[in-house]
Amino acid sequence: MRPISIASAALFASCAVAQTYQRLGGCPTLGCVFPPDQADFLPGQYFDIRLEVHSPINGSEARQGQPDPDFKFTIAKKGEKAVAAAEYFEIDEPKLERWNFTWYEDLFAKDAHKPSLVNVTAKAYRRVALHEPGEYEATLTYYGKEKTVANWLVRDLPEKRRAKNVILFIGDGMTTNMITAARLIAHRSINGKYLTKLQLDKFPVLGHQMTHSMDSFITDSANSATALYAGHKTTVNALNVYVDSSKDPFDDPKFETISEIFRRRYPDGGVGIVSTAFLADATPAGLAAHTRDRGEYDHVISAYFEGLTKYKWTDLEGPDVLLGAGAENFIPSKGAPRDYFKLFADKDYSISWNKTALQAAPNDTKALGVFSSANLPTWLDRNVYQDNLRNKSNYPDGSGRDAEDLPGLKEMTLKAIDVLNARHADDGWFLMSEAASIDKQMHSLDYDRSLGELLELDDTVRATIEKLKALGQLEDTLIIVTADHGHGFDVTGSVDTKYLDAQEDDRDKRKAIGTYQNSGLSQYTVRGPNALRYSEGVHFPARWDPRYTLHAGVVAFPDHQENYAVHSEGPRKPAVKGNGADGYYSNYKDAVTGFLINGTLPVSADQGVHSLTDVPVFAQGPCQELFGGVYNSVDIFFNMAECLGLADHGKN
Amino acid sequence: MRPISIASAALFASCAVAQTYQRLGGCPTLGCVFPPDQADFLPGQYFDIRLEVHSPINGSEARQGQPDPDFKFTIAKKGEKAVAAAEYFEIDEPKLERWNFTWYEDLFAKDAHKPSLVNVTAKAYRRVALHEPGEYEATLTYYGKEKTVANWLVRDLPEKRRAKNVILFIGDGMTTNMITAARLIAHRSINGKYLTKLQLDKFPVLGHQMTHSMDSFITDSANSATALYAGHKTTVNALNVYVDSSKDPFDDPKFETISEIFRRRYPDGGVGIVSTAFLADATPAGLAAHTRDRGEYDHVISAYFEGLTKYKWTDLEGPDVLLGAGAENFIPSKGAPRDYFKLFADKDYSISWNKTALQAAPNDTKALGVFSSANLPTWLDRNVYQDNLRNKSNYPDGSGRDAEDLPGLKEMTLKAIDVLNARHADDGWFLMSEAASIDKQMHSLDYDRSLGELLELDDTVRATIEKLKALGQLEDTLIIVTADHGHGFDVTGSVDTKYLDAQEDDRDKRKAIGTYQNSGLSQYTVRGPNALRYSEGVHFPARWDPRYTLHAGVVAFPDHQENYAVHSEGPRKPAVKGNGADGYYSNYKDAVTGFLINGTLPVSADQGVHSLTDVPVFAQGPCQELFGGVYNSVDIFFNMAECLGLADHGKN
Known part of the structure; x- marks a missing residue:
């Protein structure tokens, strides 16, 4: 037990490279394979493969010569012979690409304006899949005999579907600590016993999920949405791709999300997206977008509208329900490149700009609802301090009026269920509903507003259970409430x-x-x-x-x-x-x-930041038993996919 | 949903009394009943009843006249007739007591040195019990027709024993956030997948427990130990009593703890107490002491040695194993009123002052081990920065030597199991093992040392499971790992x-x-x-x-x-x-x-403080299913008691 005793000074070892900045996340060597070592896959899930070979010109890793243009890449199922990837997947060998990029080795290098330059050779294999469960070895061989091995696991999940519907509630940034505080301010107790409890407190199964990124231990909401929706951890700011070192924000290696797989496997199944954030924001975007840069808002809106156009990919065919805020990304006069309200209407969506219209929208028609520009005003402003709704010029038509007839998370979620249930009563549906401003208000240290959003989420979950009961759908619906990361x-x-x-x-x-x-x-x-x-x-x-x-x-x-x-x-x-x-x-x-x-963050920060903590998972319904204990964020995807019967072993 | 709209200025309501200070916690009216409204009981659990009638002389509650000397007190099972308490419990009517006390209404009153004076009449009914499950109404009538009603619940728990042994690990002050950080620094991951995990991560059942006090939403370790061990939430600093307003720290109304009930019901069962704190500290003390003041250290040590002497009470008869630190409370030369090492030795305990002696101590003999004065040095100092063990003059014999041959939590816990198993292989045992310095080092913002203690706890849990497996006891042992409160x-x-x-x-x-x-x-x-x-x-x-x-x-x-x-x-x-x-x-x-x-606490604070957050509960073994989901801290007691078959419906 007692470790080998050593002088404490000797503890400073040479492990200092690539921390604040990294040459390329997920690739500590000069040969890069994405999906990287330790990646897991749903049987039959589509993904791209990106290979890179790096030749650093200067800095601590500098070497002579150009990056290897003749690298080899093989795939082998465990115990079987390695086969060249193009042959394995029965596709054409992709063409070689070349580029270069720069990075800083540390803060001293940055202060001194001394970037490191790296030349790159690369290839991408697009839209492949592994159906047979088991362990695989993907091997990149470069510079003669250098090897980078990625051990991949195709999880052996049963193909049988157990849930008709899945609702995934995401309290963005929500932690156990916040839930405790929300209970304290909203529920009466006498002598240490609560007379009422949160709806979350009544869930039969509780778990914890680890939220860290692939290449950093703190995540953002894009990266964590990706883990929850697609089962792959990636880099901060990335949506459903691994981040390569090229400049193009749209050429990074993609992988298929739960909404895409569900629509591919069950063409008559429904998909709904609800958020109190602007709809181009990361958590809703994660159900449609594929980009390394969550700031590519038009990519997100266009992906909702028409899927991916640059690459052949699974077509989401537009969600049945898309409710939230962020009108500026839909209106040409506010900078959107196309008139999306018109485009969605032409595609037979009902369009709602206020709560009254939303509630009147037909349940048998696809529904787009955008209720304000930017994020939806908070529960506290909508319900208690309503004067704050004035003089905001945030009505979603861009007219400069104020948006005052606003739905909240509950009204949006209940409407989404009505539409999904009316349109997909037979084949079921997947709904994501996000309480986005738990996070946004926590960032600005506005704890009252953040806890108000959390209580609205809890109220929404309560009302959702009642609604599903009334629709006769409760027993067939897996309900999960979790978060994408914490705040301290x-x-x-x-x-x-x-x-x-x-x-x-x-x-x-x-x-x-x-x-x-x-x-x-x-x-x-x-x-x-x-x-x-x-x-x-x-x-x-x-x-x-x-x-x-x-x-x-x-804490920061x-x-x-x-x-x-x-x-x-x-x-x-x-x-x-x-x-x-x-x-x-x-x-x-x-x-x-x-x-x-005085602050404990870099002075460039005007707000708080995300934290490390595992976040809670509350589950009830079919497959609830999969969600107890402690696990990785990606397991949420695999459990939902298992429950919806999305594993495809390729035998049919 | 939208609340009735009101002017925000009107929100300042008259709810300001009794927050920073309270006249008497658990008693917002002038008539006080302890156990208070909403108290729960194990069937057959012994408890005292304290009644008080207050007559404030000045301040905002001031009234004319003396406190009522003729108050009445009745007990009624729900649906049955109310009966005078003495008759109900078939005991003599206790004598009337009188005293007075002062308190401050708020910080302004304190700054102005303007205390409020309260005269009191009181009675105490000692060592009563309710066996029959159900709801009870305890009614105090005073000042003619004023009433204070306490609704009590005797929980309807089955009497059948399901676990032979119970181990309760307490990570003092441990939160999910700390567990996440400990995993990060001790377990390697590749691209977001941990190659190894904590032992805690492998537990099949996860729950959250609410740690708040009876009369404040932040707890200390005494009050929370009481909730975990006896099923009653009380006031900060109190151990297994409700706090009355009298000056005597030993006359407050007691209730029976799990160690006492277990020994009373199974005279051949074993009890073990292990802590890295000084043994008079709150978390170990909670298994023996009954006092409103956790600072009454000699009361604690004497309670380990001979139980309560001032009142007739269930005799713990001394734990089989008592291992920890705090030699100063055992040695007359350091201020202890008696030579406890000699007294315990005379009562056939083996006495160990270092790791070598502990490991050589016979397993069939009761064991006292005290390995240093104050708290045990931390894992980090014992294992990595060992120079810090020198010049501490902390050897437990009081000789002024340094304690350097030190066991850790793991060595103490494994020895405790050996002794308990050797002595009580037939009737089973209850063991509490506390990683105390997770909390103590968190208080002083020493996060490295705190996380080291948490990792030592995890290593201890791992080794405990292996030990139980080797002894053939794993299937018969309920293992719980939880905390008593958090730090932010x-x-x-x-x-x-x-x-x-x-x-x-x-x-x-x-x-x-x-x-x-x-x-x-x-x-x-x-x-x-x-x-x-x-x-x-x-x-x-x-x-x-x-x-x-x-x-x-x-956070503070x-x-x-x-x-x-x-x-x-x-x-x-x-x-x-x-x-x-x-x-x-x-x-x-x-x-x-x-x-x-600069700080965010009163400038009188030299360290951090406890926080509100719910804390995690990890369970495995018989009855593990009782520990999933979200519940009150007192439920840990009720679940353990149920599993050990301690409910006594009084029918035998």
């Missing part, structure tokens, strides 16, 4: 805001914070003459600005002020640009009575 | 410590932090010529001070410096006392090359 949020006590406001000095203000026994009980649930009230069974705080608020925070943040009071005037903006190039400073106006906290 | 910890990226050290300015130093794709991969697992190595199957970092370290933090902290480097010279001390009464300031010496972060 927690609550550590309460704050007497009246006392804090009354103190002059920053250090005195901190006396207002009560920890342990002085945290007391939640004041957000205290009912009284002025308390907010909701429908039976619906739980949100009775008040958002009690005298004693939550002492909440995240920009410079900011804290007074721990709800931002009733609108979403929070914790940091503002300083003079010159010196990054962001605390936004004094954000919390005038508060005290200053 | 997470990881948000990596830090280039070389770059950070090279910068002069605090804002420039923050550029060293890499988030998202720039977090890269864990450098703690990189093997090389100088890497630390362990036995097969044992996983700790290969190095603790790579150039690229974790960007880790907690004192003023401190951060350079994100391991503290190789010894455990961290983030803040030091300033001049005069102005509280704590950053300890510059703690991270000389680091940048300053």
Whole structure:
């Protein structure tokens, strides 16, 4: 047990290369294979293969000569003979490509403006598949006898379908810590026993999934959506591709997503996408797009509309339901290259720009609903501080009016189920519903708004279960609620805001914070003459600005002020640009009575960042037992695919 | 769904009383009943009842006259007639007690030195029990017709025993976030797939438990140990009692713990207690002590030795195994009132002061092992930075020598199992094993040491499973791994410590932090010529001070410096006392090359605090299915008690 004793100074070993920056993620050697070593596949899932050979010209890896143009690539099922890939997949040998790129070896190199240059030879094998479960060895041989071996696993999943419908709820950025805080502010307890609970608390099966990227231990929402939808971890900002080193954001090696496979296997099955974000954002985009750059918004909208046009690929044929925000990506006057509202309407979609229209839209018709520009205003602004909806010029027709007749996640999700159920009662459907602003408001340290979104998600899940029960679909529907990554949020006590406001000095203000026994009980649930009230069974705080608020925070943040009071005037903006190039400073106006906290992130950050933590998974319905315990994010894809009977062993 | 719209200014309602301070936790009215409303009981579990009537003399609750000396108290099973408590339990009516106490209504009152005075009348009914499952109503009537009703539930649990042995591992302060970070630094992954996993990751059942107190939403370890061991949530600092308003720390109303019930029901069953903390500390103490003040250390040690002497109570008869640290509470020369080492030896305990003696101690004899004064040195100091074990004068005999031949949690736990199994192979046993310094090192922001303790816990769980398998006991043993509360910890990226050290300015130093794709991969697992190595199957970092370290933090902290480097010279001390009464300031010496972060806690804090988050529960063995999903901390007690067949419906 006791490790071999060594001088601690000797612990500094030569493991320093390629951390802040990497030559190419997933490729520590000079020969690169994508999908990389340790990739898993659903039997029959389509994917591209990208090979690269690197020849660094300068820097610590510099070598003589050009990159190998004659590299070889073979595939072998375990125990069988290696076969050249083109022969194995019965396709033409792809043509050789060449390019170069630069990168920085570390922050010192960046400060000194000393990039490293790499010349590249490459090939891509497009749209291949492995049907037979088992282990495979994909071997790239280059520079004579250098080898990069990728061990691939085609998972041995049964082909039998067990669920008719699957609903995947994603609380973007949602952690167990946030769920605990949301319960505290919305549900009454007496002497330590909650009288009511979250819907999430009632799920029969709980799991944890690991969210890390392929090549970094912190993920973004594109990369993690990819893992959840397609079973492959990739690089930050990438959607359903591995990232190669070429400049083109659309030539990276793709892999098929659950929505594509489901539509390919069950042409009469339905697909729905709901989000409170702009619809070109990563989490909804992950069900249609294939690009290494989540910022290619028009690629996303066009992929919803007509699938991929540059490459032969599985056609999603447009989701049945696409509800969310981000009208700017649909309207030529706001910069969209095409008039997508017209195009979708021409393709027989109903188009809704407000809640009234959405609710009146026919259930037997495909539905596009875009309810505002940018992201949908938050639950807190839509329901409590409604003055904040004014003067936003965010009506989705681009007219400059305000969007005020807004659906929330619940209204959108229930409508999506109505449409999917009306159109695909026989063959079933897949629906993704995202509470996007849990993440977005957590980024700006607006914990009240973030928890409001989480409670809206919980209310949506509750209403969804009731709706499925009413439709007779509950027993046939696998419901999963999970997140794509975390934020380092927690609550550590309460704050007497009246006392804090009354103190002059920053250090005195901190006396207002009560920890342990002085945290007391939640004041957000205290009912009284002025308390907010909701429908039976619906739980949100009775008040958002009690005298004693939550002492909440995240573990990494920009410079900011804290007074721990709800931002009733609108979403929070914790940091503002300083003079010159010196990054962001605390936004004094954000919390005038508060005290200053200097940041723990690079000064270029004006908001918080994602965190490492495993995130919870709640499951009920057919196959729920697959979702207990601790596993990788990609297992969510494999479990859903198994439950929908999407594994294709190629024997039929 | 949309709440009734109201002016946001009106949200400030009159809900401000009793938050930072409370007149008496669990008693918002002037009549107090303990156990309070919503308390649950195991059928047959002994408990005391405390009644109080308050008469506030001044402050916002002030009233005329003295507290009621003629209050009435009745018990009624639901649907049956209310009966005076003395008659119901067939005991003598207790005598009336009187006292008074003061408290502050809020921070303003405290600053102004204006306490509120309360006169009290009270009674206590000692050592009663309810056997018949069902709902009960306990009603206190006072001041004529004022009523305080406590609704009690005796849970309808089956009496049949299903597990022979139970091991409860407590990672003190351990959260899912920390488990994720520990996995990252100790287990190698390739392209997002871990090649090995934590033992915790392999448990078949995962749950979450809510850790909040009865009267505050943040708990300490005493209060939460009480919930886990006895099924009653109480007040911060209390061990197995509800807290009344009297001055005496030993007269508060008690309730029976799992160790006491197990010994009462199975006189030939075994009990073991293992901790890396000083043995008078809250988590081990919770298996023997009954006091409202966890700081009454001699009460704890005497309770291990001879049970309670002041009140007639279930006699634990001393644990079979008691292993940990804190020799100062056993030795008269260090302040203990009695020579406990001699007393335990006289009671036929083997006494061990070092690892060699522990391993040589006979398995058929009761075992006391105390291996250092204070807490056991951390895994990191015992195994990697062993120079830090010197000049500590912490040898448990009080001689002033250094304790260097130290067991860890694993050695202590495996020995405990050997002794319990040798002595109680027929009737089974209950063992609690605590990784205490996950919490203690998290308090001082020493994340490396904390994660080292967590990995030691995981290694201990792995070795325990192997040991039980070898003893043929694995199938008969319920193993639970959980925590008693959280800390708001997470990881948000990596830090280039070389770059950070090279910068002069605090804002420039923050550029060293890499988030998202720039977090890269864990450098703690990189093997090389100088890497630390362990036995097969044992996983700790290969190095603790790579150039690229974790960007880790907690959500609330004192003023401190951060350079994100391991503290190789010894455990961290983030803040030091300033001049005069102005509280704590950053300890510059703690991270000389680091940048300053001003605190988000009262300046009286020199360390971090506990947090709200639900904590994970991992279970395997008989009854494992009881531990899935989300539940209250007290359910851990009820589930363990059910599995051990401790429910007694009183029909035999």
